[in-house]
Amino acid sequence: xxxxxxxxxxxxxxxxxxxxxxxxxxxxxxxxxxxxxxxxxxxxxxxxxxxxxxxxxxxxxxxxxxxxxxxxxxxxxxxxxxxxxxxxxxxxxxxxxxxxxxxxxxxxxxxxxxxxxxxxxxxxxxxxxxxxxxxxxxxxxxxxxxxxxxxxxxxxxxxxxxxxxxxxxxxxxxxxxxxxxxxxxxxxxxxxxxxxxxxxxxxxxxxxxxxxxxxxxxxxxxxxxxxxxxxxxxxxxxxxxxxxxxxxxxxxxxxxxxxxxxxxxxxxxxxxxxxxxxxxxxxxxxxxxxxxxxxxxxxxxxxxxxxxxxxxxxxxxxxxxxxxxxxxxxxxxxxxxxxxxxxxxxxxxxxxxxxxxxxxxxxxxxxxxxxxxxxxxxxxxxxxxxxxxxxxxxxxxxxxxxxxxxxx
Numbered sequence: 001x002x003x004x005x006x007x008x009x010x011x012x013x014x015x016x017x018x019x020x021x022x023x024x025x026x027x028x029x030x031x032x033x034x035x036x037x038x039x040x041x042x043x044x045x046x047x048x049x050x051x052x053x054x055x056x057x058x059x060x061x062x063x064x065x066x067x068x069x070x071x072x073x074x075x076x077x078x079x080x081x082x083x084x085x086x087x088x089x090x091x092x093x094x095x096x097x098x099x100x101x102x103x104x105x106x107x108x109x110x111x112x113x114x115x116x117x118x119x120x121x122x123x124x125x126x127x128x129x130x131x132x133x134x135x136x137x138x139x140x141x142x143x144x145x146x147x148x149x150x151x152x153x154x155x156x157x158x159x160x161x162x163x164x165x166x167x168x169x170x171x172x173x174x175x176x177x178x179x180x181x182x183x184x185x186x187x188x189x190x191x192x193x194x195x196x197x198x199x200x201x202x203x204x205x206x207x208x209x210x211x212x213x214x215x216x217x218x219x220x221x222x223x224x225x226x227x228x229x230x231x232x233x234x235x236x237x238x239x240x241x242x243x244x245x246x247x248x249x250x251x252x253x254x255x256x257x258x259x260x261x262x263x264x265x266x267x268x269x270x271x272x273x274x275x276x277x278x279x280x281x282x283x284x285x286x287x288x289x290x291x292x293x294x295x296x297x298x299x300x301x302x303x304x305x306x307x308x309x310x311x312x313x314x315x316x317x318x319x320x321x322x323x324x325x326x327x328x329x330x331x332x333x334x335x336x337x338x339x340x341x342x343x344x345x346x347x348x349x350x351x352x353x354x355x356x357x358x359x360x361x362x363x364x365x366x367x368x369x370x371x372x373x374x375x376x377x378x379x380x381x382x383x384x385x386x387x388x389x390x391x392x393x394x395x396x397x398x399x400x401x402x403x404x405x406x407x408x
Contacts, residue, residue: 007259008062009132011082012055018089022096065258073262076235079265083225085271086266091218106262109200109207116208121215130286133166133220137155141231152231159224160361164283166220167213168295168314174209176306179298183405206295207397225273240398242271279361280381285387286359290314292391293354296398299405313353320350321357354390358383 069075099117103110120126137159145154179202232239241247250263293313297306326342329335 004061004063004066004256004259007255008053008059008066011062012058015058015082015086015089016094018053018086021093022089038111066256067258069258075258075261076265078267079267080229080269080397081263081265082262083266083269083273084222087269088222091222093329095215098211106200108196109204112196112201112204113208113211116178116205117211117254119178120209122214125173125243126170126212126216129166129170131214133162134223136162137220137224137227141227141234144299149235152228152237154236155231156228157361159168159227160279163220163224163280165284167217167283167287168290170216171209171213171287172294172307172310173303174212175205175291175294175298176303178209178293179205180301180303180306183299198402199211199399202295202299202398203395206292209215209295210288210291213291214284217287217357218280219285221276221350225276228276229269229272237270240271240275242267246271251400277378282359282361282383285383286356287360288387288391289307289354289394292394292398296394299398314356315404316349317353317356320346320353321355324350355386358386 064282065075065078069078069150099110102113105156106113140155140158141151145151147154229239233384246267250260250267253260253263255263265359290310294310301309323342323346327339327346329339329343
């Protein structure tokens with residue numbers, strides 16, 4: 001059986017490894033600066049000793065918890081906190097790795113993407129949307145929905161809508177400001193004087209804005225997972241158990257009962273986070289489509305007109321499927337000219353506009369029913385392919401519109 005200290009040391013090292021991708025460059029630059037300056041070389045050894053000391057202190061604290069705390073509920077809570085911190089670091093790692101890969105395989109466009117990404121998450125408007133969505137997610141569990149014991153389902157569905165709408169609104173406003181104002185203010189001419197093409201400029205702007213929207217979605221999605229867990233605890237509902245094979249793996253681990261309870265807590269958090277992933281991917285695809293429309297319109301329209309147009313298109317895309325169904329002729333019933341005209345217009349708009357109902361949260365996904373793996377892959381794959389296909393067409397239209405736009 002593994003000792004409590006070895007398990008604690010392993011858990012701390014996992015957190016340290018997850019810390020390196022997003023905090024490692026700053027720490028490496030600090031180490032290089034201290035090595036270049038002879039007067040500060042002693043700081044490097046102090047820094048390394050501090051890191052080692054912190055690892056040992058963290059491992060000692062976990063070891064003390066495993067040996068002193070006997071309550072399984074507390075140990076599972078601490079395990080969930082550990083998994084929550086690890087998930088937050090992995091989310092940050094993902095964005096750092098994506099930006100680094102873009103910079104590597106697409107240097108010029110990746111530089112525009114990185115600049116747009118930094119500009120997006122550093123502006124006050126981004127944090128305004130974050131605080132607004134955070135407040136709505138926090139208040140949602142305490143609103144009475146009068147659903148006879150199904151309030152947690154309403155909280156989940158409204159939470160996904162809140163995250164999606166916040167990301168879409170921020171992306172549309174940022175695209176209008178970042179692209180339209182640079183074109184109107186002639187700052188895009190300065191950028192085009194460098195060896196950067198219009199294609200690299202527009203696509204780099206799009207990817208930077210979209211990545212900022214994903215930071216908003218997945219960052220708040222981490223908090224949304226905690227809100228749903230609290231809602232189940234507050235309503236005294238049963239918590240769905242992770243898969244049996246995962247529970248058996250933890251149960252068969254060669255560790256003490258206290259460590260096993262801690263690992264069960266981490267497993268529960270991971271299971272709930274993965275349970276939200278299908279709808280998060282679908283919402284991300286919807287944001288991808290709508291932000292591409294805003295970026296395309298920003299090449300020709302000023303900010304106010306762009307925002308109004310995006311809002312109208314959003315409502316029409318949600319309304320057209322309903323109009324198509326309501327204007328569909330009933331077998332055996334007479335069809336008037338008005339119904340035929342409405343049905344034709346609705347069909348044309350439904351074919352041209354994105355099918356946003358594909359990205360909606362379905363009742364079977366909101367509920368407690370387990371989604372089979374094959375159904376999950378089929379659903380997410382089909383929605384992702386549709387989102388990429390529609391986004392590609394819209395961005396191609398945007399490139400055509402931007403190609404002959406006078407920037408001087």
